[in-house]
Amino acid sequence: MTDSPTLSTTETSPALSVTGLRKSYELGKDSIPVLQGLSLDVQAGELVAIMGPSGSGKTTLLNCIAAIDRPDDGGVELAGTAIDYGSERARTLLRRRDIGIVFQFFNLIPTLSVRENIALPQQIAGGARDEREARVTDLLERVGLNARSAHLPHQLSGGEMQLVSIARALVHRPALLLADEPTGNVNPAIGRSILQTLRDTVREEGTSVLLVTHSPEHAAWADRICFLKEGVIAGSVTQSGGPENLAPIYAELQRLGI
Ligand SMILES: Nc1ncnc2c1ncn2[C@@H]1O[C@H](COP(=O)(O)OP(=O)(O)O)[C@@H](O)[C@H]1O
Ligand SMILES: [Mg+2]
Structure with a gap:
């Protein structure tokens, strides 16, 4: 396998394909299973939300897709090309070129x-x-x-910092954007602004987005909402009614006991 895969989209390959992903963490003598054979496809230009209880493995899933973490078993393909977890260079290139990542806590450089x-x-x-x-x-x-471009991160609110981190994650036009609870600690107006930015990016650039959120109101902006429970995608809702249509999301959360 080459260490610099070219991710050309073919008609048959989803933008992201996760198959049978398994990941456990060792805790002393115990092995704690987190992902237990999780499979998930995201199409080009699709915004998919992931919901699930705290500790259910949402961040672990994103970290495996971004090759920050290495799965124990199963695989991840981007536009039909399998991630080569064994190659440090391939993993770095992946994050530089193919994937954008929005972390929950911004990770901005304070002096820039x-x-x-x-x-x-x-x-x-x-x-x-x-x-x-x-x-x-x-x-x-x-x-x-626009008006804040010369400011330093500490001069911004938490929500504004999150918007900066989203712009940074998109600057290299990644085919796939991974966003880990980007709306978790922001006020409602900024939350809407973040979701609008994600929708605009999907529409204008054909980006695929995987968005982790705890909020049904925010998940409702997605094309599809997937529910992570006990290490697998235990259910999903295809969102046809737009962000106003919350009932099917609440129904699925209740059905799954999340
Ligand atoms: N590096 C790690 N070492 C040990 N356990 C971890 C590590 N990362 C995550 N975990 C555990 O894996 C589980 C899933 O964590 P995480 O993916 O962060 O969940 P979520 O993002 O859904 O809240 C939790 O029980 C967490 O404590
Ligand atoms: Mg998390």
Whole structure:
């Protein structure tokens, strides 16, 4: 296997395909099973929300997809190409080129301005300077932070920092965006702004998004909501009624006892 896979989309391959994923953590002598044969597909241009109890393995799932963590068994394919967990270089390239990650706690660099934080992944990836600048300006506009571009992270609210981290995760036009509870600690207005940004990105760039959230109101913005319980996707709801249609989500949460 080459250590720099080219992720060309074919008509038959989903943007993301997770198959039979297993992951346990060792705790002293015990092995705690977290993912127990989880399978999940996300199509190109699809926004999928993941809901599940605290500790059910949502972050573990994202970490396996981003190759931050290595599954014990099963596999992950991006546009038909299997992630090569054995190659450090392939895993780094994957995060630089194919995947964008929004962490729950921002991970912004405190000494860099908003604009510099957003531009950073692109700077590492290279490319024409004019184009890079235009991309950052475009994203600043998309997340509504034009006026804050010269500010440092500590001068922003938590919600604004999260918007910056979303722009940073999108700057290199990843095919897949992974967002771990991006709306968890923000006020309702910023929450809507984050969801609108994700929807706009899916529509305008055909990005696939996997969004972890505890909020049914936020999950309702997705095309499909998958429920993680006992290490597998135990149920799902296809969202046809738009963000107003909460009843099927509550019904599934109740059915699964989440
Ligand atoms: N690095 C780790 N070492 C040991 N246990 C871990 C580690 N990461 C996660 N876990 C455990 O795995 C389970 C799932 O964690 P996590 O994926 O963070 O859940 P969620 O994001 O759904 O709240 C939890 O019981 C957690 O304590
Ligand atoms: Mg988590």
